[in-house]
Amino acid sequence: MISHPLKIDDAITLEDGTHVNLQGWIVRLRKHGSLTFFDLENSKSSIQCVVSRELLKATDGLQSLLKPEAAIVVEGKIATRKDNPQLPPDLICEYIEVVGPVIKPMSPSPRTADLDASGLTDHKLTNQHMYMRNPKIRAAMLLRHELLGFFHRWFRENDFVEFTAPVLTPIPIYQDKTAIDLEIHGENVFLTQCVGFYLEAAIHGLDRVYNIGPSFRKEKSRGRRHLMEYWHIKAGIAFCDRERMMGVVEDLIQQGVAFSQNLRSLISTFGGSVCKPLPEGPFPRISYREACGLISETTGKTMQFGSSLSPDRQNVLGTRFDTPFWVVGMPRTIEPFPYVIDPDDDELTMTADLLAPGDYGELLGVAEKISDLAELDERMLEKGREKDSRYQWVRDLRNLGAAPQAGFGLGFERFLRWIAQGYHVRDFIGFPRMFGRKIHP
RNA sequence: UCCGGGGUAGCUCAGCUGGCAGAGCAAGCGGCUGUUAACCGCUAGGUCGUGGGUUCGAUCCCCACCCCCGGAGCCA
Structure with missing residues (x-):
């Protein structure tokens, strides 16, 4: 079988502190003052990523590149969630490269749009x-x-x-x-x-x-x-x-x-x-x-x-x-x-x-x-x-x-x-x- | 093809028995250390499907066309 890079569903089973390199798309971005959360998703699973203010400041233009739907490569370490240790672990980001930027955002965001909502048939x-x-x-x-x-x-x-x-x-x-x-x-x-x-x-x-x-x-x-x-x-x-x-x-x-x-x-x-x-x-x-x-x-x-x-x-x-x-x-x-x-x-x-x-x-x-x-x-x-x-x-x-x-x-x-x-x-x-x-x- | 409903901001929709075009969400800017549809404030956003007609004036009424949805007949 041809080898795959580490997959998200594998990453969430790893121990705290393990360094990983993941690829995927940003969904549900939550920006706070000095802390930003998003879910990194691919076809099989997702992981919550945490970005500090320091990383945002250290990386040129990252602030404006982090958008829902962006395709990114991210490096960081696995960490138990602080708010709820029962949930799957976070990825604390140490490096983020936006390889597929959002040039023209779409609304509703197709990755999260609820297709059961009435009236979306033609749009979809x-x-x-x-x-x-x-x-x-x-x-x-x-x-x-x-x-x-x-x-x-x-x-x-x-x-x-x-x-x-x-x-x-x-x-x-x-x-x-x-x-x-x-x-x-x-x-x-x-x-x-x-x-x-x-x-x-x-x-x-x-x-x-x-x-x-x-x-x-x-x-x-x-x-x-x-x-x-x-x-x-x-x-x-x-x-x-x-x-x-x-x-x-x-x-x-x-x-x-x-x-x-x-x-x-x-x-x-x-x-x-x-x-x-x-x-x-x-x-x-x-x-x-x-x-x-x-x-x-x-x-x-x-x-x-x-x-x-x-x-x-x-x-x-x-x-x-x-x-x-x-x-x-x-x-x-x-x-x-x-x-x-x-x-x-x-x-x-x-x-x-x-x-x-x-x-x-x-x-x-x-x-x-x-x-x-x-x-x-x-x-x-x-x-x-x-x-x-x-x-x-x-x-x-x-x-x-x-x-x-x-x-x-x-x-x-x-x-x-x-x-x-x-x-x-x-x-x-x-x-x-x-x-x-x-x-x- | 026929019957019915519809087309207003990026999306979902409200509006008007004819008189300056509205909301929520999305977007942009600012704020915020545990959020997950985050939140708060501000800003911007429109050929009201297209063309014609009636009218002092049409998003609104009339006609034609285009597009979409639902259903029918036909089929797997």
């Missing part, structure tokens, strides 16, 4: 680059880091190969108008909405594959569950059907929730609370038709067969469960063309959506993919894509040893939002891109 998003140092943002980013690590470990432990699919693609999976397009070499190409087609190809060489990367959708949505750019966890398995894939997903979610129980203090840092531990065993499931009935009955308004599970309908179902639950078999009219039609009910597809309890909505979708070319052509015709030559290579895959396969796709920020019982998916990505908001920074 406009200054997202400055707020990366805020403890709440930092904790949310650390949660993201922890769970991204979990997903990679889980996939690798379960024999999935990480396949890094392209972001530029000639073919959107949904309508072209919800894809972000750009022109290259005179051709229209898109930022990926879903890497599913590329995983279909990869499966024929690698059996079990996954991809974690961004997906882009220009859906005209301003809700709390949508980002224009979100991280999409996709996986596919050859010779797999819906039933088996649902079992795979259940294990993934069970373990993800179990893992997250250890992240309680991180999650509480940004005001979240960990979702409840899950009971063992498979998640409850209802059919799409049952969901229609249940929603009609609960709301008193008839939900027609073929209408989609809109957020308010998902919430109606969400109140009925306290674990994630499946809605199995979405209608063929609302699902994209590559998904298999249910052999027992040709109005339905071999799909299953996993919804979170409460108002967190859809976490992921499972689908069996069509491997038969004639069936694929029929579905492309049905969706008006039969003359679309861009999909020729997707058809080619069905011409040469196409294996039956199933896959799933999970919205990473939605998953985080549910795990931490958060407010908005934008709180779980470093630089959120949302429909209806200018892309900045």
